Amino acid sequence: MGWTRRWIIIAFWVVVACLGLPYWIWTTSIHRSHLPLGMMNSWAEGKACQMSYPLHIRLSAPDLGEQAGSLLAEGVMRRMNELTDLQLYTFKLSYNDSLPTSTERDWDLLVLLSEEQNTNPEASLRSWAPVLDVRYDPNSDTNTLATFISQEVRTVFEYEHESLTYLLNDTPYATGKDTTSSLEGKTRLDARTTRAFKYASMYHLTFSLFTSSASPSSWDVDEALNKYITPLLQPLSKISKFTINTQVQLHASFSPSIAGPMHDATSGKWLLQKTDLSGFVNAAEWPLSPSIGAGPTINFVLYVPSVEQSPLEIAETGGTSWLVPQWGGVQILNPSDMQSATLSAGDLEQVMLTFADHLTALVGLPPSPQSLALRLSSLTRERATSLILSASSTLGALARLTLKLTSISIPDSVAKSVDETIARLDQACLDLREGRFDSALSNARIANDEAERAFFEPSMVGQVYFPDEHKVAVYVPLLGPMAVPLVMAALKELRKLRAAKLKSA
Incomplete structure (x- = not known):
């Protein structure tokens, strides 16, 4: 009867071990399989999105007429395409000889031309509207006027382009060419970044x-x-x-x-x-x-x-x-x-x-250009870019953590947050490419919040700081006293079986 009881105890613990090990493997692997590690690494490595910023420039010249205005627009567009120091931008230019209505706003900058006798081309930005007023002599050369307008448009977006390049430098999304004008310019951008708060909603x-x-x-x-x-x-x-x-x-x-x-x-x-x-x-x-x-x-x-x-x-x-x-x-x-x-x-x-x-x-509002509306648009693009970079970096850190700590279990909430982050990042990148910058900022904000929620999941944070060595140190003192009698009983029964076989032989 004693022999039977001992073998029942041994069989019980063998069954527990056989069932517990597969369950532990299942809990630490099935949840991990929900994580799209390939997509997470693609975002972290800058392979999932190409940063580009299409800008729609509208040219309005009520005094020029359709034919002359179209020729001027073609000249401006040709010179804008020749600009090599604004490589992040894709300029789209349209011409209309009528003034836009107060509710119409499908452009990022309106270039409004007006005739003024006996004057060289002059330009000025409106303080509260994204409008560049250009005054020109009606007898001036079209090519000269086109060159002047393209240079003024370049000046409007020059500082923003430096800021975006500064953000992308030293990241996987960098274009490979630093267009920051000078050391003084970098120092100015460093100071602006240092004194501004981190973006918050x-x-x-x-x-x-x-x-x-x-x-x-x-x-x-x-x-x-x-x-x-x-x-x-x-x-x-x-x-x-x-x-x-x-x-x-x-x-x-x-x-x-x-x-x-x-x-x-x-x-x-x-x-x-x-x-x-x-x-x-x-x-x-x-x-x-x-x-x-x-x-x-x-x-x-x-x-x-x-x-x-x-x-x-x-x-x-x-x-x-x-x-x-x-x-x-x-x-x-x-x-x-x-x-x-x-x-x-x-x-x-x-x-x-x-x-x-x-x-x-x-709050990080750019000091240039003069127009508040244009500065707000610049800040929108900068904030959307920085949030995409932040969310991508957090995804990469989470992916590296998951691959390094293979025993850590991934809750379903983390997998859902990662899926939501990737979906929002995809949409934010699409919004950037299509010029929907407000929507890009909204999606990038949600993506960053979800990425941080996944990375700082309380149930995972505790496991990160509780490695396998600590688990062994905790459980061995508990399992040791239980295992020793079982091992000794098993050895004793083996000796009895061996003695019985020798005796029968």
Whole structure:
């Protein structure tokens, strides 16, 4: 009876091992087979998408007529195709001798020609519209005018092309030719990238009034925001959403980490050293939240010193405002002798204009060209490109992790996120090639979110930091005491069987 019990125990553990091993193999392989590793690697290696940006230029010349306008358009198009330093772009040019309607917008840049006697060709961009106004003499040569227009169009998109090339450099999507004009240009692009926030679909703007005394105790911030900030946020909302919060704190003291302003007897001013600017914000006492909700917070601080410590300026430059990279902006408002308890919207005009400039820099809006509409279009293409690069890189990292850690199990949610990422990336790439840049940004944003969700899946992160050696160290102490009696019993039974066979022989 004892012999039978021992063999039953041995058989039980053999069955458990035989069933458990295939189950472990199934759980770690069947889910892995759901991952399209080939497509993930293709995106990471830059083989799944060719970055190209078609730009539609519309030429309108009501005074030229159909035949002369068509000849001018052909000349401009021929010269645009000869441009070798804008290789990422594919220009499409159309001509219409009538002005476009207010609802018509199937072009990226409108070149609007108007006659002006006895003048050389001149061009100017409109501030709020993607329109290039060109004035020309009706007796000017068509070839000369075509060359002038093509050069002006090149100038409009030159900075954006440098930015896109800068983004693609050192990535699998690089074109192989660095068209950044100079070392100075690269330094400028580096500085712009460094001070701007990483792209987010939501930003939280916090406008804070800090005063070193009890006055001013209020400000007409709502009116000032509606007048100077909201008109900028409305076009920017096509790229990201914004929320706004305001606050006031009285008797706000300087940060203890700075030496404090020093009085200059010669000028009668209080001066802040440039080295004090980085520690000016008193993070310990000023209620500035680093993050609200899902998106990053951009802080705008208006500081009003006391009458006894004003005017307060920066020693080296004489300025009163500065930008803190990836954080926000600070503006000092020196009070007047007849200071009131409330800052009116008129008092805040220059402050809000400064904050508007800081905001454009912090969200990454290009400084060129002059037209805000064209700068927003450039930012849309840049953000779509950067999100495609980010999602592709995350997919590649996930693929390499999956191939390296063969024992890690892949949840179905990760496989679904990867499928969604690849589908969105395919659509974003198609949108770029067909000039649907807003749609490309939307799809690239979803692709990047899904890729990060898959890579940082909580159930997988724990397995990444729990290798096989740790599993052995955990389970051997548990299985060891159970295995030793079974092994000893099996050896004892084998000896009995051997002794019985010898005895019978």
